[in-house]
Amino acid sequence: MSGDSSARTAVFRHRNTVRVVVVGDSATGKSSLIAAAATDTFPETVSPVLPPTVLPAEYYPDGIPVTIIDTPSSLDGKAKVEEELQLADAVVLTYACDQPETLVNLQNYWLPEIRRLKVNIPVIVVGCMLDLRDEHFPINLEQMMGPIMQQFKEIETCIECSAANLVEVAEVFYYAQKAVLHPTAPLFDQESQTLKPRCIRALKRIFILSDHDKDSALNDNELNQFQVKCFSAPLQPNETEDVKRVVKDNLPQGINHLGLTLDGFLYLHSLFIAKGRLETTWTVLREFGYNDDLELRKENLPVPSEKAPDQSVELTSIAVDFLKGVFSLNDSNKDGALQDFEVDELFSTAPESPWDEDPYKDSVERTEQGDVNLSGFLSQWALMTLLDPPQSLAYLIYLGYTGDLAKAIRVTRKRSVDFRKQYTDRQVFQCFVFGPKHAGKSALLTSFVERPFQDNYSLTSGQSYTVNTVDQPRGIKKTLILHEVQECDVKILLSSNDSLAACDVAVFVYDSSDEFSLKRASKLLMEVARKGEDSGYGVPCLLIAAKNDLNLYPMAIKDSEMICQAVKINAPIRISVKDKYMNNVFQKIVTTAQQCHLSVPETEHGRNKKRYRQLVNRSLILASVGAAIAIVALAAYRAYACRKTKSAR
Structure with missing residues (x-):
């Protein structure tokens, strides 16, 4: 596997140029450096600040021109420097080799200033006027810059140059361009000298895809196919043997009787990076669809661009069958559930597990041992597909899906059309759960995924979801997503005209022992109903009387039924999570979502509009x-x- 010359054919269609901004103290040689790089001569006189300078594409192996922006060093020009840094792809930060104080200022002012601006771009530290350094006081650049680079990880490389003698001038902007097109930070940990986890995961996926006979090794033919795919040139027999010999000499387990193992494949890329040949690894990664964050480029995913607000996205049976196969393959002990280490292995070819953080964490039912069964696994995918279709498609690819991506998801019909036809074919329903504090919203969500009831109340923060399948007549299963909406967030939610478009059914939970709780839930119901009437996204609604194990206040039943009658929705569903009396509430929610033309509340405001x-x-x-x-x-x-x-x- 080689990339010395072939890697230079990498195409970066997403870039027309690399914008490099040159900053540093006054009289450190910024303008002279730029002029020398552009003309290949040392200018006798140079303007204090040069206009933008373009080094043409033919100067560089990757065929991408470099636009160099000079900047003033005076205090009056600080705003201009900040503006240019915000637009930069990379920074060349200069100091003067004959002025030690400029190196101190680089560490005490310029690097902290770049970090303060949060531009998050590579920095090339350049010592200019090397020809003026006193030859009696030689300096070890690595020894001098080591502590600074340790403190400021954004420094990509350090170089010293002389514009007067044209020494290492062109290399300055080559390194700057290379730092942008082939960045080190996503791939390699300089401190530990090891590949970063995301890089390992991406390369593992590439290795598996290249291992066509699935014997966990790349034979000579597979290595050659890989080489042609990535570098458009075959390996010569002697090159193949050289590659294998290098690996075997340094990492014996990297080669076996079948060919190059995953360990060997990773070792080769570590070697390329250590030798400064990052373009080789980046060419491989980009050929397999990765961006600079080592994620698949989402612009290549066939996500529907034109989707109405009241349409949702679901996995098709093709994708579900694929996921069932993945689940079975990773269920090593065949107990019908995935342990945490099995889930980690399942996502070992993805940037990370998508379900370690909110809103996916704790969103599905688990076994007594804390494992995820097939129903929970598929439910979590349904949730991710509804909330973030591009991410769902990307993770299907990470897991090895090679079919037609356009056939992996489907866009549902508009809810407004379902309403007119009085029928929906959706398989996944999203339910917004409204209610005042202490009403029992969180208890409803946790009971849906069979988590034990907690007497101690804790306020939910952020976006809270639970998802599960719900049995329907004739053995049909539907997926229901419960989305808890905090009372304090209702106003913000309803401020958008499309706020209810994604809601298939809304439930309003209240504490049946608390008259004030019912009044608050009733008010929320009216707010949502009116928003639906005004926006055209009316949704079927249900009132849920929680905490039925407590003593009801005297008029509780009559008051709640009068509210439902007034807006023409079904009578309240009475439940007690503590006593595990759920009154088929989840089946009733799904039934209400399917009968989307019924149970849509009518307010007096709506009736007047209708009349x-x-x-x-x-x-x-x-x-x-x-x-x-x-x-x-x-x-x-x-x-x-x-x-x-x-x-x-």
Whole structure:
């Protein structure tokens, strides 16, 4: 495997240029460095600040031009420097080799300033005017810069140059361009001298994809196919043997009787990077679709770009069958559930497990041992597909899906169409769970995934979801996602016109022992109902009387039923999570979501709007009929007049 010359054919279609901003103290040689790089001569005189300078594409192996931006060093120019740094792809930070104080200022001012601006771009530290350094005081650059690079990890490399003698001038901007196109930071930990976890995961996936016979080794033919795919040139027999010999000499387990193992494959890339040949590894990664963050480029994923707010995205049966196979393959002890280490192994070819953080963490049911069964596994995928379709598609690829990605997901019909047709074919429903504090919203969510009831109340923060399958008649299963909406977030949620578009059904939970809790839930119901009437995204609603194990206040049942009757929705569903009396609440939620044309609340405001529309429509119909009658009468009169004229003659 080689990339010395072939790696230079890498195409970076997403870049037209690399923008390099040169900063540093006054009189450190910034402008002279730029002028010398552009003309290959040392300028006798140079402007204090040069205009943007372009080094053409043919100067560089990757065929990408470099635009160099000079900057002022005065205090008056600080705003300009900050502006240019925000637009930069890389920074060349200069000091003067004959002025030690400029190196001190680099460490005490410039590097902290770049970090303060949070531009997060590679820094090339350049010592200019090398020809002026006192030859009696030689300096070891590595020894001098080592502590600084240790403190400021954003420094990509350090180099000293002389514009007067044209020493290492062109190399300065080559390193700057290389740091942008082939960055070290995502791949390699300089301190430990090892590949970073994301890099290992990406290369592991590439190795598996290249191992066509699935024997956990790349034979000579597979190595050659890999070489042609990435570098458009075959390996010569002697090159193949050289590669294997290097690996075997340094890492015996990297080669076996079948070929190059994963350990050997990773070792080779560590070797390339250690020798400064990052372009080789980056060419491989980009050929397999990775961006600079070592994630698959989402612009290459067939995610529907035109999707109405009231449409959702679901996995198709093709994708579900693939995931069932992945689950079975990683269930090493065949107990029907995945342990944490098995989930880690399943996602070992992805940047990381997508389910370690909110909103996916703790969103599904687990076994008594804390493992994830198949239903929970598929439910979590359903949640990720609904919330983040590009991520779901990307992770299917990470796991080895090689089918037509466009057939892995489907966009559902608009809910407004489902409403008119009084039928929906959705397999996944999202339920917004509203309610005041202490009403029992969180208990409802946790009971859905069979977690034990907790007497101690803890306020939910952030986005909270649980997801599970719900049995329906005739053995049909639907996936239900419960999304808890905090009372303090309702106003922000409803401020958007499309806020209810993603909601298939809304439930309003209240503490049935607390009259105030019912009033707050009723008010939330009215707010949501009115928003639905105004936006056109009316949703079916249910009232849930939680904590039924407590003593109801005297008018609890009558008050709640009157509220439901007033807005024409079903009577409240009474539950007690503590006593495990759930009253088929989740089946009722799914049924309500499927019967999307029913249980949509009507407020007085909505009824008035409806009557007004009916009146306007009736008036328009009467006006149309009247106009039609007038036209017919006029035509009849003209015909009569014509006949009368003819008879008179």
